[in-house]
Amino acid sequence: MASLPPDLPDLPVRAILDDVVRALDDTGSCVLVAPPGTGKTTLVPLALAGAGGAGRVLVAEPRRVAARAAAARMSALLGTPVGGFVGHRVRGENRTGPDTRIEVVTSGLLLRRLAADPELSGVSTVMLDEVHERHLDADLLLSLLLDARDGLRPDLRLLATSATLAAARPAALLGGHGGPAPVLEVAARTFDVAVTHVPPHRGERIETTVVRAVRRAREHGSVLAFLPGVAEIGRVAAALRDDPGLDADVLPLHGRLPASEQDASLREGDRPRIVLATSVAESSLTVPGVRAVVDSGLSRVPHVDHRRGLSGLVTRRVSRATATQRAGRAGREAPGHAYRCWPEGEGLADAPEPEIRTADLTGLALDLAAWGTPDGAGLRWWDAPPPGPLAAGRAVLTALGALDPAGDVTTRGRAIAGLGLHPRLARALLDGAAGGADPREVAGIVAVLDDDTLAGPQDDLAAALARLRSGDAPGARRWRSERDRLAGALRRTGSGPARAHPTRDGEGSGDDPASLVARVTGLAHPERLARRRDTSSGVYLMAGGTAVEVPAGPLRDAEWLAVAVADRRPGQVHGRVRLAAVTDREAAETAGAALRSSGAEVGWTDGDVRARRVERLGAIVLAERPDPDPDPAAVRAALLTGLCEEGTGLLRWTAGASSLRERLGFLHRVLGDPWPAVDEESLLASAADPAGWLAGPLATGRRRSDLARTEAGQALRGYLAAHVGGLAGRVDELAPERLTVPSGSRIALDYSGDAPALPVRVQEVFGWTGSPTVAGGRVPVVLHLLSPAGRPTAVTADLTSFWDTGYPQVRAELRGRYPKHAWPEDPTTATPGRGTARRI
Numbered sequence: 034m035a036s037l038p039p040d041l042p043d044l045p046v047r048a049i050l051d052d053v054v055r056a057l058d059d060t061g062s063c064v065l066v067a068p069p070g071t072g073k074t075t076l077v078p079l080a081l082a083g084a085g086g087a088g089r090v091l092v093a094e095p096r097r098v099a100a101r102a103a104a105a106r107m108s109a110l111l112g113t114p115v116g117g118f119v120g121h122r123v124r125g126e127n128r129t130g131p132d133t134r135i136e137v138v139t140s141g142l143l144l145r146r147l148a149a150d151p152e153l154s155g156v157s158t159v160m161l162d163e164v165h166e167r168h169l170d171a172d173l174l175l176s177l178l179l180d181a182r183d184g185l186r187p188d189l190r191l192l193a194t195s196a197t198l199a200a201a202r203p204a205a206l207l208g209g210h211g212g213p214a215p216v217l218e219v220a221a222r223t224f225d226v227a228v229t230h231v232p233p234h235r236g237e238r239i240e241t242t243v244v245r246a247v248r249r250a251r252e253h254g255s256v257l258a259f260l261p262g263v264a265e266i267g268r269v270a271a272a273l274r275d276d277p278g279l280d281a282d283v284l285p286l287h288g289r290l291p292a293s294e295q296d297a298s299l300r301e302g303d304r305p306r307i308v309l310a311t312s313v314a315e316s317s318l319t320v321p322g323v324r325a326v327v328d329s330g331l332s333r334v335p336h337v338d339h340r341r342g343l344s345g346l347v348t349r350r351v352s353r354a355t356a357t358q359r360a361g362r363a364g365r366e367a368p369g370h371a372y373r374c375w376p377e378g379e380g381l382a383d384a385p386e387p388e389i390r391t392a393d394l395t396g397l398a399l400d401l402a403a404w405g406t407p408d409g410a411g412l413r414w415w416d417a418p419p420p421g422p423l424a425a426g427r428a429v430l431t432a433l434g435a436l437d438p439a440g441d442v443t444t445r446g447r448a449i450a451g452l453g454l455h456p457r458l459a460r461a462l463l464d465g466a467a468g469g470a471d472p473r474e475v476a477g478i479v480a481v482l483d484d485d486t487l488a489g490p491q492d493d494l495a496a497a498l499a500r501l502r503s504g505d506a507p508g509a510r511r512w513r514s515e516r517d518r519l520a521g522a523l524r525r526t527g528s529g530p531a532r533a534h535p536t537r538d539g540e541g542s543g544d545d546p547a548s549l550v551a552r553v554t555g556l557a558h559p560e561r562l563a564r565r566r567d568t569s570s571g572v573y574l575m576a577g578g579t580a581v582e583v584p585a586g587p588l589r590d591a592e593w594l595a596v597a598v599a600d601r602r603p604g605q606v607h608g609r610v611r612l613a614a615v616t617d618r619e620a621a622e623t624a625g626a627a628l629r630s631s632g633a634e635v636g637w638t639d640g641d642v643r644a645r646r647v648e649r650l651g652a653i654v655l656a657e658r659p660d661p662d663p664d665p666a667a668v669r670a671a672l673l674t675g676l677c678e679e680g681t682g683l684l685r686w687t688a689g690a691s692s693l694r695e696r697l698g699f700l701h702r703v704l705g706d707p708w709p710a711v712d713e714e715s716l717l718a719s720a721a722d723p724a725g726w727l728a729g730p731l732a733t734g735r736r737r738s739d740l741a742r743t744e745a746g747q748a749l750r751g752y753l754a755a756h757v758g759g760l761a762g763r764v765d766e767l768a769p770e771r772l773t774v775p776s777g778s779r780i781a782l783d784y785s786g787d788a789p790a791l792p793v794r795v796q797e798v799f800g801w802t803g804s805p806t807v808a809g810g811r812v813p814v815v816l817h818l819l820s821p822a823g824r825p826t827a828v829t830a831d832l833t834s835f836w837d838t839g840y841p842q843v844r845a846e847l848r849g850r851y852p853k854h855a856w857p858e859d860p861t862t863a864t865p866g867r868g869t870a871r872r873i
Contacts, residue, residue, distance in 0.1 A: 041076065041079070041110055042072065042076075042110070044070075044071055044072030044076060045067070045071040045072065045219050045220065045221060045222055046065075046067055046071045046072040046073050046076050046077060046219050047072065047076060048219070049065075049217050049219055050076065050077065050080040051080075052217055053065060053077060053080065053081075053192070053217060054080060054081065054084045056214075056215040056217065057081070057158065057190045057192060060208070060211075060214060060215060061182075061187075061188070061189070061190050061191070062190065062191045062192070062193075062207035062208060062214040062215075063191075063192050063193075063207070063214055063215050063216075063217065064192075064193050064194075064195065064200045064203050064204045064207060064214055064215070064216045064217070065077065065192060065193070065194045065195070065216075065217050065218075065219070066194075066195050066196075066197070066200050066216065066217070066218045066219065067194065067195075067196065067218070067219035067221070068196050068219075068220075068221035068223070068358075068361065069196050069221070069319065069358065069361065069362070069365075070221055070223070070319060070361075070365045071219050071221050071222075073162075073194050073219070074092070074094075074099075074103050074106075074162055074194075075103060075106050075107050075110065077160065077192070077194070078090050078092050078103075078107065078119075078135045078137075078160060079107060079110070079111070079135070081135075081158050081160070081192075082118075082134040082135050087157060088155055088156050088157025088158070089133065089134055089135070089136050089155055089156050089157065089158075090134060090135045090136070090156075090157065090158045090159075090160065091136050091137075091138060091143065091153075091156050091158070091159045091160065092135065092136070092137040092138070092160045092162060093138055093139070093140045093143050093159065093160065093161050093162060093171070093174060094137060094138070094139055094140070094162050094163070095139070095140055095162070095163055095166055095168045095170070095171055096139065096288055096313050097123040097124065097139055097288055098286070098287075098288050098295050098313045099162075099163075099313065100121050100122075100123050100137045100138060100139050101121055101123060101126075101137075101292060101295070102295075102296075102299055102319075103121070103137045103162075104119050104120060104121035104128070104135075104137040105121075105296070106319075107119040107135060107137075115128050116128040116129060116130050116133065117130060117132055117133065118132060118133065118134055118135065119133065119134075119135045119136075119137070120133040120135070120136050120137070121136065121137040121138065122136060122137075122138045122142060123138070123139050123142060124139065124141070124142060124453060124518075125514060125515065125518045126292075139170075140161075140168065140170035140171045140174050141170045141453070142453070143159075143174055144170055144173060144174055144177070144400060145450070145451070145453055147174070147177055147178070147181065148400065148403050148404065148450060149451075151181050151185055151404075152181070152185050152186055153181065153186060153189065156189070157188075157189070157190060158189075158190040158191075158192065159178060159189065159190070159191055159192070160192045160193075160194065161174065161175060161178075161191070161192070161193045161194065162194050163194065163195065163196060164193045164194065164195050164203055165195040165196055165197045165199060165354075166385070167385060167386075167387040167388060167389075167415070168388055169335070169388040169389055169392050169394075169396075169397060172387065172388070172389050172414070172415050172416065173389075173397055173400060173401075175193070175203070175206065175415060176409075176412040176413055176414050176415075177400075177404060177412070178191055179191070179206060179207070179209070179412070179413050180404070180406075180411075180412055180413075183209070191207055193207060196358060197354055197358075197384075199384070200216045200218075201213070202415055203415070204216050206413050206415060209413070221361075223361060223364040223365065224364040224365075224366070224367055224368045224369060225364060225368050225369075226326075226360050226361065226363050226364040226368070226369045226370065226371050227368075227369070227370050227371070228360060228370075228371045228373060229249075229370065229371070229372050229373070230372075230373050230374075230375065230376060230377040231245060231246040231249065231372050231373065231374050232374065232375055232376040232377075233374065233375075239260075239261075239265065239329050239331060239374065240260075240265050240268045240269050240272070241272075242329070242374045243258055243260060243265075243269050243327055243329050243374055244269055244272045244273060246258075246327040246372040246374055247269075247273060247279075247307060247327050248276070248279065249372060250325035250326075250327050250370060250372050251279055251281060251305070251307070251325070253324045253325040253369070253370050254305060254322070254323075254324035254325065255281070255301075255305045255306045255307070255308070255322045255323050255324055255325075256281075256305075256306070256307045256308070256323065256324075256325045256326070256327060257308045257310060257320050257323040257325070257326050257327070257362055257363070258307065258308065258309050258310065258326070258327040258328075258329070259310055259311070259312070259326070259327070259328050259329055259332075259359050260309055260310070260311065260329050260331070261311070261329060261331040261332055261333045261348045262287075262311060262333045262346070262348070263285075263287055263289060263311070263486050264486075265329070266285045266287060266309045266310075266311070267285075269309055270283050270285055270309055273307060273309075279307065280304075280305065281304065281305040281306055281307045282302065282304050282305070282306045282307070283306075283307045283309065284297060284298040284306055284307070284308050284309070285298065285308075285309050285310075286298040286299070286308050286309065286310040286311070286313065286320070287310065287311040287313060288311070288313055289484060289486050289508075289511070291510065291511055298310070298320070299319075299320060299321075300321075301321040301322040306322065308320055308323070311332075311333070312332045312333075312355075319365075320362065321366075322366075323362055323363060323365065323366075323369070324363060324366075324367060324369050324370070325363050325369060325370045325371070325372065326359055326360055326362050326363040326369065326370070326371045326372070327371075327372045327374070328351070328356060328359045328360065328371060328372070328373050328374060329374050330350055330351055330356065330373060330374050330375040331348050331349065331350060331351065332348070332349060332351050332355065332385075333346040333347065333348050333349075334346065334347060334349055334385075334386070334388065334391065335347075335388055335391065335392035335393065336391045336392065347600075349386075350375075350381060350382075351381065351385070352381055352382045352383060352384050352385045353381040353382065353383055353384075354383065354384045354385065355385055356373065356381060359371070360373075387415070387416050389415075389416050389417075389418055389419075390416065390419060393422075393426070393455075394418055394419075394422045394423050394425070394426040395425075395426035395429045395430060395455065395456050395457070396426075396455055396456060397418060397423070397426065398423055398426035398427045398429075398430055399426075399430055399435055399436075399442070399446060399449065399450050399456050400450065402427075402430070402435075402436055402440060402441065402442040402446065403442045403446070403447060403450050407427065407436070407440040407441070408423070408440075409423070427440060429456065429457070430446065430456060432627050433445075433446075433449065433456055433457070433460045434446070434460075435449050435450075435456055435460075445463075448463065448526045448527075449463065451522075451525075451526060452519075452522050452523070452526065453522065454479070454483060454519075455483070457557045457558060458479050458482055458483055458557050460556060460557065461475075461478075461479055461482065461553050461554070461556040461557035462475060462476060462479045462519060462523055462553075463523070463526070464556050465478070465479070465549070465552065465553040465556055466523060468552075470549055472520045472523050472524065473516060473517070473520045474546070474549060475520075475523075475549070475553055476515075476516045476517070476518075476519035476520040476523060477498060477501070477502070477512065477516040478494075478498065478549065478550055478553040478554070479519055479553065479557070480512055480515040480516045480519055481494065481497065481498060481501070481512070481597075481612075482553075482554065482557050482597055483515075484515070485597065485598045485611070485612050486508070487501065487506070487508040487511065487512050487515075488612055489506055489507065489508065491612070492583075492584055492586065492588060492610065492611060492612055492613065493586070493587060493588055493613070493614070493615075494550055494554060494595075494597050494612050494613060494614040495546065495547045495550045495551075495614050495615065497612070498546070498550060499546075501513075547614065547615065548616070548620060550595075550614045551595040551614040551615060551616035551620055551624075552595075552616075552620055552623070552624055554595035554596070554597050554613075554614050554616075554624075555595040555616065555620065555621060555623075555624025555625060556624050557597075558595070558596065558597065559576060559624055559625035559627065559628055559651075560575065560576050560577035560625075560628070560651060561575050561576070561577065561595065561596035561597070561599060562575065562576045562593070562594075562595055562596070562616070562621045562624060562625045562628075562650065562651070562653070563575040563576070563581060563593070563594045563595075563596050563610075563613075563653075564592060564593055564594075564618075564621075564650075564653045565589075565591070565592050565593075565594075566580065568589075570582065571583040571584070571585065571589045572607060573594060573596075573610070574652060574653055575596060575599070575608075575651075575652070575653075576625055576628050576650050576651025576652055576653050577651055577652065578651065578652035579599075579607075579608050580606075580607045580608065581596065581599050581607055581608035581609060581610050582607045582608070582609055582610065583610045583613070584609075584610070587615075588610070588613055588615065591615040591616070592617075592618075593615070593616045593617050593618055593620075593621050594610070594613040594614065594615060594616060595613060595614045595615075595616045595620075595621070595624065596610055596612075596613045597611075597612040597613055597614065598610075598611040598612040598613075599611060618655070621650060622650060622655075625650050625651065628649075628650050628651040629648075629649070629650060630648075630649045631646070631647065631648040631649070632646070632647065633645075633646055633647075633660050633663060633664065633667070634646075634647045634660075635660070635663045635664065635667035635668055635670070635671050636671050636674065637671045637672070637674040637675040637678060640675070640679070640737060641675075641736055641737040642668060642671045642672060642675070642735060642736045642737065643671075644659065644660040644661075644663035644667075644668065644671075645657045645658060645659055645660050646658050646659075646660050665732070668734070668735055669731045669732065669734075672731050672734055672739075672740060673720060673721055673731065675737065675740070676717060676720055676727075676740070677717055680713060680717075681713060681716050681717065681720075681745065683737065683740045683741065684730075684740055684741070684743045684744075684745040684748075685741060685742060685743060685744050685745060686745045686746075687744065687745075687746060689746050689770075690744065690745040690746025690747075690749070691746075692770055692781070692784070693746050693749055693750070693764070693770075694711050694745070694746075694749065695783075695784035695785050696764060696768035696770065696784050697709065697711045697749065697753075697764070697768075698710070698711050698712065698784065699768055699784045699789060699808075700764070700767060700768050700808070703808050703811060703812055704767070704808065704811075707756070707757050707760060708757065708760070709726075709752070709753075709756070709757070711749070719752075725752070726748050726749060726751075726752035727743070727748055729748070729751070730743040730748060767807065767808050767809055768782075768784065768789070768807055768808065769782065769807065770782065772791055772805060772814065774791075774793055774797045774798055774801070774865070775797065775798055775799060775800045775801050775865035776796070776797035776798075776799075776865040776866060776867050777865075777867075778793075778797055778867060780792070780793050780797075782807070782814065786815075788812065788813075788814075788815050788830070789807055789812065789814050789815065790814070790815045790816075790817055791805070791814050791815070791816050791817065792817040792819060793816060793817070793818065793819065794818070794819045794820070794821060794823070794867075795818045795819065795820070795826065795827075795840075795843065795860075796821070796854060796855060796865060796866050796867070797865050797866070797867060798816070798818070798832070798865060799855075799857065799860045799861075799863040799864060799865040799866070800860075800861065800862070800863060800864065800865050801832055801861075802832070802833060802836075802861050803832060803833055804816065804829070804830055804831060804832040804833075813830045813831075814830070815828060815829070815830045816828070816829050816830070816832060816835075818835075818843070820847055820850075820851065821847075821851045821854050822851075826843050826846075826847065827839050827843055836860055836861055840860055844856045844858075
């Protein structure tokens with residue numbers, strides 16, 4: 034069935050190629066589980082294209098590096114140039130032709146193609162490679178392809194491939210209601226890999242640990258080292274190149290490199306190599322000749338901090354599945370060695386977290402709206418998008434004009450979607466050029482906003498762009514290519530001028546370059562417009578409400594900044610600005626016009642009610658003045674906030690008021706309804722009720738001092754009279770504040786404990802034959818019997834028992850110490866007294 038040239042490599046997947054073709058012919062879908070190195074990415078598409086039938090075979094790869102490498106490998110096997118029988122299409126590069134039967138594309142590019150042509154005209158099969166990586170674009174692509182097959186293209190064949198054994202879920206999705214799709218498995222021919230842990234020394238940076246591990250691993254041959262990002266790769270590469278004892282070529286491998294440098298890392302040469310890679314080399318790429326792997330144990334993944342309004346890439350510990358996959362790279366061709374840069378026994382998650390759960394979903398929300406399902410309802414998802422982040426994405430799109438109030442995509446939204454950028458950046462490209470600026474200048478700024486590694490170590494975006502324009506920056510060539518691509522895309526939308534202004538690099542179109550940089554940055558991220566709050570520490574407040582620190586340097590001299598990149602390290606109070614442009618208030622107000630607001634604000638601030646008229650740019654206060662006539666409802670809400678923050682201690686609590694509260698608490702515990710609870714939580718809850726116990730003071734009060742004058746006891750009695758009816762008058766009957774003892778003294782009861790207590794001298798209760806009670810006789814009073822000096826001698830709730838058993842001992846102990854006081858043998862018949870008496 035599968036027609037392949039006879040001289041292709043005999044990789045493990047060849048044994049089941051006919052089964053794959055047959056499964057697709059019979060059921061239209063299939064899941065292939067095959068570890069890296071088995072040939073699934075190269076031989077399977079060739080088999081599908083060689084099995085006959087019309088239409089192209091599309092291979093969707095999660096990364097550009099993998100897409101280019103797969104097309105190059107298949108073309109090399111066939112002995113044809115890329116762009117012939119096999120081609121690739123990635124952002125900024127299209128190498129396909131009329132004879133192309135196999136087209137390798139990135140998942141993101143295929144999403145845009147599907148949006149423009151939901152029927153995928155001319156395509157017979159789509160192969161979704163490495164679906165186990167759970168990238169956001171790949172998950173969305175799977176859902177939309179299933180929807181397109183269900184409604185428009187029942188003949189479209191879908192093949193999902195994975196390097197792991199977790200095939201049940203994609204099989205269920207691909208099979209639909211007719212049962213799961215067939216699952217085929219291929220075992221890799223791998224060799225044993227010896228694992229050694231090289232944990233960091235105390236306080237050691239991960240780059241230093243990796244360098245130590247690479248030096249150990251080098252004795253086994255060529256090394257593949259996994260690092261979280263480009264910056265770490267650069268630092269490790271610099272350290273290794275300064276070590277002449279390694280005798281190896283040090284080659285970086287990541288998605289931001291020029292194609293020629295990526296290809297060099299993927300070719301086996303005459304000399305040993307040390308390839309320093311990001312996660313691009315985990316699965317869909319083969320790095321030949323590797324005998325040892327060094328794993329930093331870290332990867333960089335998309336993450337959005339909704340509370341602080343910061344999004345970007347965060348560094349995380351890899352999962353157990355990823356660590357296993359990385360280590361396996363060392364055992365492809367011979368026994369290998371893996372060096373793991375973390376302590377042995379450290380717990381790892383089983384699998385990586387799907388991006389859809391952690392990433393910014395603004396782009397996904399736009400794709401769904403363009404597809405006609407703004408909330409994703411009706412689609413079959415591997416993991417459905419979380420409702421909160423999806424709603425946040427739609428809110429951003431509505432503010433950008435990409436969605437109308439009903440949630441439908443607008444003409445502007447389709448133009449934004451067609452640019453292939455994050456919607457914020459697409460908005461900046463469109464609106465930045467709309468003011469007459471040179472589209473290439475705007476595109477150059479957006480190129481750096483889209484890939485901040487182009488800025489290098491600079492934190493000043495304008496300075497970084499100046500270096501890129503001059504050609505002095507290492508990434509200048511790549512920047513020019515991306516700038517020109519974006520400028521071309523802008524022209525094709527019809528939103529910009531018919532052609533770019535005829536300017537050379539470094540020349541503007543009349544716009545102040547620094548101002549243009551700030552304006553475009555502010556258009557992309559208006560919530561990151563920032564105003565200096567603290568000159569000494571360089572703390573700025575962003576319009577989104579997050580405080581960020583600016584590193585020492587020229588940026589700190591500016592009152593206003595347009596922040597391009599900011600992040601927050603774990604444990605740090607403030608965020609950190611990594612890339613920004615100097616701006617001013619006027620430009621900030623223009624770029625952030627949608628965040629402008631003015632109005633009355635009343636709140637509890639610095640311990641009191643503060644009423645003011647405020648002009649704002651998001652969270653940034655532009656101007657304010659006192660409001661002499663604030664809204665009473667807002668004042669009441671502010672007073673309630675103060676009560677919730679500081680407690681009912683803001684009120685005036687006399688001794689009588691505190692006693693009443695304790696007595697009411699006792700009655701609520703003992704008798705229940707309708708006696709109200711008066712603990713702190715209950716009183717605050719009642720205060721929030723417009724008819725609650727503080728309804729009057731909160732209705733008339735305006736500031737903290739009004740609360741301080743509010744007599745809490747009076748408020749409680751008023752509330753009782755209004756809500757407990759006739760029982761209000763029985764408080765003193767059921768829970769008396771004082772109790773008359775046989776001596777005639779009226780002594781205060783203590784209701785603060787679990788049971789009411791009466792502290793009284795022993796001589797004052799002579800003649801009492803039974804314990805007193807409260808709550809209508811339901812609860813005995815606990816007597817705290819005191820010596821003549823007021824010191825505790827005994828505690829009892831059963832006075833009769835005390836006279837019989839406890840009193841004789843008390844009498845024996847105290848009669849010698851207090852000879853002037855009466856200590857009768859029979860206290861039940863003795864006369865009570867308050868002071869001294871002749872000893873009996």
